[in-house]
Each structure stands twice: as structure tokens, then as C-alpha cells.
Amino acid sequence: xxxxxxxxxxxxxxxxxxxxxxxxxxxxxxxxxxxxxxxxxxxxxxxxxxxxxxxxxxxxxxxxxxxxxxxxxxxxxxxxxxxxxxxxxxxxxxxxxxxxxxxxxxxxxxxxxxxxxxxxxxxxxxxxxxxxxxxxxxxxxxxxxxxxxxxxxxxxxxxxxxxxxxxxxxxxxxxxxxxxxxxxxxxxxxxxxxxxxxxxxxxxxxxxxxxxxxxxxxxxxxxxxxxxxxxxxxxxxxxxxxxxxxxxxxxxxxxxxxxxxxxxxxxxxxxx
Amino acid sequence: xxxxxxxxxxxxxxxxxxxxxxxxxxxxxxxxxxxxxxxxxxxxxxxxxxxxxxxxxxxxxxxxxxxxxxxxxxxxxxxxxxxxxxxxxxxxxxxxxxxxxxxxxxxxxxxxxxxxxxxxxxxxxxxxxxxxxxxxxxxxxxxxxxxxxxxxxxxxxxxxxxxxxxxxxxxxxxxxxxxxxxxxxxxxxxxxxxxxxxxxxxxxxxxxxxxxxxxxxxxxxxxxxxxxxxxxxxxxxxxxxxxxxxxxxxxxxxxxxxxxxxxxxxxxxxxxxxxxxxxxxxxxxxxxxxxxxxxxxxxxxxxxxxxxxxxxxxxxxx
Numbered sequence: 205x206x207x208x209x210x211x212x213x214x215x216x217x218x219x220x221x222x223x224x225x226x227x228x229x230x231x232x233x234x235x236x237x238x239x240x241x242x243x244x245x246x247x248x249x250x251x252x253x254x255x256x257x258x259x260x261x262x263x264x265x266x267x268x269x270x271x272x273x274x275x276x277x278x279x280x281x282x283x284x285x286x287x288x289x290x291x292x293x294x295x296x297x298x299x300x301x302x303x304x305x306x307x308x309x310x311x312x313x314x315x316x317x318x319x320x321x322x323x324x325x326x327x328x329x330x331x332x333x334x335x336x337x338x339x340x341x342x343x344x345x346x347x348x349x350x351x352x353x354x355x356x357x358x359x360x361x362x363x364x365x366x367x368x369x370x371x372x373x374x375x376x377x378x379x380x381x382x383x384x385x386x387x388x389x390x391x392x393x394x395x396x397x398x399x400x401x402x403x404x405x406x407x408x409x410x411x412x413x414x415x416x417x418x419x420x421x422x423x424x425x426x427x428x429x430x431x432x433x434x435x436x437x438x439x440x441x442x443x444x445x446x447x448x449x450x451x452x453x454x455x456x457x458x459x460x461x462x463x464x465x466x467x468x469x470x471x472x473x474x475x476x
Numbered sequence: 477x478x479x480x481x482x483x484x485x486x487x488x489x490x491x492x493x494x495x496x497x498x499x500x501x502x503x504x505x506x507x508x509x510x511x512x513x514x515x516x517x518x519x520x521x522x523x524x525x526x527x528x529x530x531x532x533x534x535x536x537x538x539x540x541x542x543x544x545x546x547x548x549x550x551x552x553x554x555x556x557x558x559x560x561x562x563x564x565x566x567x568x569x570x571x572x573x574x575x576x577x578x579x580x581x582x583x584x585x586x587x588x589x590x591x592x593x594x595x596x597x598x599x600x601x602x603x604x605x606x607x608x609x610x611x612x613x614x615x616x617x618x619x620x621x622x623x624x625x626x627x628x629x630x631x632x633x634x635x636x637x638x639x640x641x642x643x644x645x646x647x648x649x650x651x652x653x654x655x656x657x658x659x660x661x662x663x664x665x666x667x668x669x670x671x672x673x674x675x676x677x678x679x680x681x682x683x684x685x686x687x688x689x690x691x692x693x694x695x696x697x698x699x700x701x702x703x704x705x706x707x708x709x710x711x712x713x714x715x716x717x718x719x720x721x722x723x724x725x726x727x728x729x730x731x732x733x734x735x736x737x738x739x740x741x742x743x744x745x746x747x748x749x750x751x752x753x754x755x756x757x758x759x760x761x762x763x764x765x766x767x768x769x770x771x772x773x774x775x776x777x778x779x780x781x782x783x784x785x786x787x788x789x790x791x792x793x794x
Contacts (some may be wrong), residue, residue: 266492313497316776318731321749321768328753328761379563406763409735412624413750435628438636446625453620 208462215368215458222271222452229272233265238420245431245439257441267444270422277338277417284310285403286396289349294380294388296350297357310352315347320409327415337416341406345399352395356388384395390463397460402451402470408449424449480790484781493775495770497553503544522725547762553699556763561755566763570745574767577737577744578661579727584667589722592672596679596718600687600706615673617667623732627666627739634662663740670732671725678721682714689713716786723779734768 208216225232235241238261246256254263296307314322323340330336360366366383374382404424410416411425419426424445431442550557556566586793599608618626635641641662686692695705734746741747745764752760784790 294601313494313501316494316500317501317765317769317771318727318772320731320734321765321772322501322505323751324734325502325761326750326763327757328756329506340497401620408622409624412622413738414754415750425622425624428628432628435632435636440632442628443625443632446621446629449625450617450620454616454745457616457620 211458211461215455215462218451218455219459222275222448222455223267226272226275228262229268233268235262235265235350238398238422239265245434245437246439255441257427258434260380263427263441266422266427267424267448270424270445271428271448273417273421273423274404274407274411274425277334277341277407277423278400278456280338281341281345281407282396282400282404284338285345285349285399286392289344289346290353290385290388290392291380292346293350293353294357294384295376296354297361298376298380298384304354311347311350314344315351319344319406323406323410324413324415327410332415334417334460337407337410341403345403345406349392349395349399353388354390356391357384360384360387390466392458394464397463399455402452408445479793480784483784483790487777487780487784491773491780495773498769498773499548499766500544502541502762502769503547505765508763551766555757559752559757559760561752561757561760566760569748570763570767573743573745573748576742577733577746579656580663580737580742580744581667581726581733583657583660583664584671584729585726586674587664587667588675588725591668592722593718594681595672595676596683597706597711598701599676599680600683600710601703602686611676615676619667619673623666623670623735624739626669627663627736630662630666630669631739634665643723660742663736663742666736666739667729667732671729674728675721675725679714679718682717682721683710686710686713712720716783719786720779720783723775723782727775727779729770730771730775 240260241262241397242251242256242260244256244260245260248255254267257263257266289312292307296304322344326340327336330340361384362378365381369379369383407416407423408425408428411423412429413425414429416425417423419430427445428442431439435443547557554567556570558564559566559569579682595611599611602608603690641658683706687706692705692709695709700708733744734749736742737744737746746766749761749764749768752764
């Protein structure tokens with residue numbers, strides 16, 4: 205742990221805290237997830253730390269369970285987009301030639317349509333379930349990972365040690381997983397943080413538009429949707445998810461920055 | 477033919493091809509994926525017979541290629557068909573909303589582009605001192621929030637607590653230009669903040685990159701004021717990447733508008749799209765999707781062409 209800057213430590217601390225809260229939600233939440241415990245939009249009190257929501261449910265409880273759903277979907281989508289994007293990107297770089305060209309052009313095509321618009325188009329005919337959401341988000345986001353990992357792998361692919369492995373008679377799979385992957389890991393991990401934040405923002409946006417996680421399940425975007433009417437009367441219930449999202453994404457950003465900086469200094473400041 | 481004209485013509489042709497491919501993709505997204513439009517409209521309790529009738533009504537029993545070509549040719553002639561949910565002509569509904577959306581996006585663009593360039597210059601001038609750090613911190617926070625939440629935070633502060641603006645941005649043809657500006661003030665502010673961060677950071681990076689050149693050092697040794705150096709010597713050479721970023725962000729604005737319109741109940745294209753996605757009104761979704769994609773691809777293409785044109789080496793080949 206030595207040599208980690210304070211900002212990264214702080215980021216790491218809050219990130220871990222959020223993940224712990226997500227995993228332990230049923231044990232740390234003060235009330236049941238959809239339990240109606242008070243009046244509509246009660247102000248914050250010692251009984252309800254953040255007040256109650258539009259149906260009289262405890263807001264802190266909703267926020268903790270909401271974080272659980274939001275973080276779960278975002279994590280799964282990021283995992284999918286990373287494994288798919290990185291493997292396809294490395295393969296494109298290693299195989300080269302027309303395989304590379306076809307994959308890269310197809311990727312450009314998908315990226316030419318704005319992600320949100322594409323997701324809306326697809327979600328208009330697909331049933332909105334957790335699996336569909338994770339698949340749609342993961343597949344759309346894998347285009348970004350594909351582009352980065354392809355670019356990184358093209359650089360690594362011309363290194364001497366890769367040629368040495370090839371001359372040794374190693375197959376493409378060895379080259380991808382044993383030569384390129386370990387050397388491409390640092391920039392990818394930094395990107396992982398950014399993609400994860402993007403996934404959090406994206407699932408929140410979808411839920412806010414009513415096309416993400418469906419009620420009565422809680423999630424950060426959904427809490428805003430449920431409590432938006434209150435804003436006009438000066439009730440800040442809908443703004444609490446903002447606090448949660450900002451702290452989580454800044455924390456992850458700080459960690460990602462640190463990983464990226466570490467990478468650049470490892471490579472003699474050449475940049476990743 | 478001048479080589480640059482050839483290059484631009486190539487890009488244009490490529491853009492048209494991309495657009496065509498994007499329309500195929502949008503069509504595939506709604507028609508060929510496992511999701512079934514008829515089942516989506518009728519819900520889960522529909523009988524086999526009702527489903528078959530609905531498919532025949534929508535022409536879903538014909539091959540996908542026929543339906544795609546028909547849809548594309550009609551769309552090219554400005555005919556998007558009628559909405560399933562209310563039977564209204566889609567092209568007609570879109571026309572009025574399109575105007576509102578473009579108005580909102582242009583107001584945001586007119587404010588954000590000069591502002592972000594100015595802030596970028598300022599951040600370079602006071603690099604690593606408090607103005608630079610303050611600008612970075614504010615922009616970092618604003619990109620850590622999803623657009624809709626930023627919208628509600630701003631609505632909460634400026635319309636509910638301070639009471640300066642209406643929380644709902646209604647707009648109609650009877651309003652004067654000034655009234656319209658007042659109505660879109662809040663959504664335009666949010667959109668500005670959303671794209672400002674990215675544009676400002678890229679401007680800052682582009683200028684900092686140029687600041688390391690020898691001619692900037694010469695200008696410094698000549699004893700010019702720092703701001704003059706940045707504005708007169710560094711800025712013109714950073715203009716190509718800056719224009720590129722500006723165009724990309726304008727393209728991004730088109731998408732950001734979707735969510736912001738829902739937040740401020742603004743009668744534009746974005747709200748139209750989102751409404752009809754939840755109603756599973758596929759023709760409307762296809763039409764709006766195609767229009768958004770066209771604008772997005774068009775602006776990206778424009779960014780490409782401008783960056784070609786702004787490169788003097790390409791403009792005056794040896």
C-alpha cells in the first residue's frame with residue numbers, strides 16, 4: 205500500500221464502501237426495501253435519516269437497495285463489455301488483414317449511432333428485464349473497449365517478445381492471453397473505471413426514462429423518477445441519488461487516474 | 477481535381493454509406509431481433525390469432541428486406557408512416573418538435589462554444605494555479621453526474637429555491653423570441669454544462685500541446701505578454717483539434733437533448749422518442765432513431781471535413 209497518493213486511497217476507500225453497502229444491503233438498511241414506514245415526503249429526522257419518499261418509504265433504505273441494483277447491473281455490463289471488447293480487440297490486432305478490417309469497420313458502424321438512441325431503439329421491442337439491460341448495455345459499450353484494446357494490442361503486437369513467442373511456435377491464443385493481455389492490462393484497468401462510471405450513469409438514465417430497472421425494485425435513476433414531482437414543492441428527495449452517483453464516480457475516477465499515472469511512469473512517461 | 481476536393485468527396489461518399497448502414501442497423505434493431513413488435517404491442521396475454529392479425533396489419537408477414545427497402549424509400553421522401561399509438565402522421569408531428577429541439581440545441585451551442593474556448597484559454601494562462609484548478613474541479617463534477625440529475629439540481633436551485641425561472645419549459649409558436657429564450661434558459665444551461673467540460677478540457681490540452689513548440693518559446697523570449705502569446709501564437713495552431721472537439725460535442729448535444737427534454741417537459745424530438753419507446757410504438761421509434769442518427773453522423777462528417785479543410789498542408793499541397 206506504500207506510495208499510493210492520498211486521493212487514490214480516498215477514492216479506493218469510498219469505492220469499497222459503496223460495494224460493501226451494495227453487497228450487505230439487506231443487513232445494513234434500516235427498513236425493508238418496499239416497506240411503507242411513514243408519511244409521504246417526511247423531512248429528515250432521527251427516525252428517517254434522509255426522510256421518506258413519494259410513498260412513505262424510508263429514503264436511506266431505498267438508496268442503499270437502489271445502489272445494490274445500480275451497481276450490480278453496471279458491474280455485470282462492464283464485465284461483459286470488457287471481456288467481449290478486449291478479446292475481440294486483441295484478436296483483431298493479432299489476426300490483422302481482412303478479419304481486422306471487417307471487425308473494425310463493423311465497430312465503427314455501431315459507434316456511429318449514439319449509444320442512448322440505439323439502446324432506446326432496441327428496448328422499444330425487447331422486454332425490459334435485467335438480463336436484456338445488461339446485454340444491451342454490455343454489447344453497446346464493448347465497442348469502446350474494442351477500439352481501445354485494438355489500439356493497445358496493435359502497439360504490443362510488433363514488440364520483439366511477441367515475435368519471439370511466435371518463432372517459438374506459440375499459437376494465436378497464447379499470444380493473445382499470455383503475451384498481449386498482461387502488457388495491456390494497466391491501460392485497460394484505467395479504462396475499466398471510466399466504463400464502469402459510464403455504465404452507472406447509463407443505467408440511471410435508462411431507469412429515469414422508465415426503461416431500466418422496473419419498480420418496485422429500487423435504483424438510483426428510479427428514485428429520481430419516483431420523486432421528481434416533489435422538486436417543484438422544494439422537496440429534495442429526488443436529489444439524494446445525485447450525491448451517491450457523484451461520490452461514487454469521483455472515487456472511481458481518482459482510482460483510475462492513479463492506475464493510469466502509475467502506468468505512464470512505468471513506461472518512462474511515454475504515455476499509455 | 478484539387479486533391480482536397482477529392483478527399484472531401486471521398487469523406488462525403490463514405491458518410492452516405494455509413495448512413496445507409498446505420499439505417500439497416502436501426503431496422504434490424506427493431507424488426508429482426510428476437511423481440512416481436514406484434515407481441516410487444518399486444519402484451520403477453522394476446523392470443524395466437526390476434527398476433528397473426530396484428531402481424532398482417534403491420535405487414536410483418538412479408539420478408540424483412542422488402543419491408544426495409546419500402547421503409548427506407550418512404551423515409552427518403554419524408555414519409556415515415558403513421559404512429560401506432562394515435563394514428564397521427566409521424567412526419568407532421570416530428571416537424572414541429574424538430575424546430576424546438578434545434579432551437580434548444582442551438583442556444584446551448586451558441587453559449588457553450590465561445591465560453592469553453594475562453595475558459596480553456598484561461599486555464600492555460602493560469603495553469604496549475606487556482607483558476608485552472610477551480611475550472612477543472614467544477615467540470616469534473618459536472619461530468620460525474622448524469623444529465624438528468626444535473627437538470628434536477630439546477631431546476632431545484634434556480635427555479636424552486638431562487639424562483640428565477642419556470643421549472644417547466646413550455647414553448648409554442650405564439651411566443652416572442654425573448655420569451656422563448658427565457659423558457660429554454662434552464663435546459664440550455666444544463667446542456668451547456670454537460671458539453672462545456674469536455675470541450676474546455678480538450679481546448680486546454682490542445683493549446684498546452686502547442687505551448688511546447690519552439691516558436692512559443694521565441695515569443696516568450698521576445699517578451700510578449702502571456703495572454704498575447706496564447707491567443708495570437710498558440711491558439712491559431714490549435715484550431716484544428718479544437719474545431720474537431722466542438723463538432724463532436726455538438727453531435728453529443730443532439731443526444732443529451734433527449735434526456736433534458738424529458739426533465740424539463742420540453743416539447744421536442746427527445747420527449748417524443750422516449751414517450752413512444754415506452755408505448756412500444758415502433759414506427760415512431762424507427763423514424764426518430766433514424767433522424768437522430770442522421771444528425772449525429774452528419775455532424776461527425778462535418779467535423780471530419782472541417783479538420784481536413786483547416787489543415788494548411790492539405791490545402792496547399794506541394
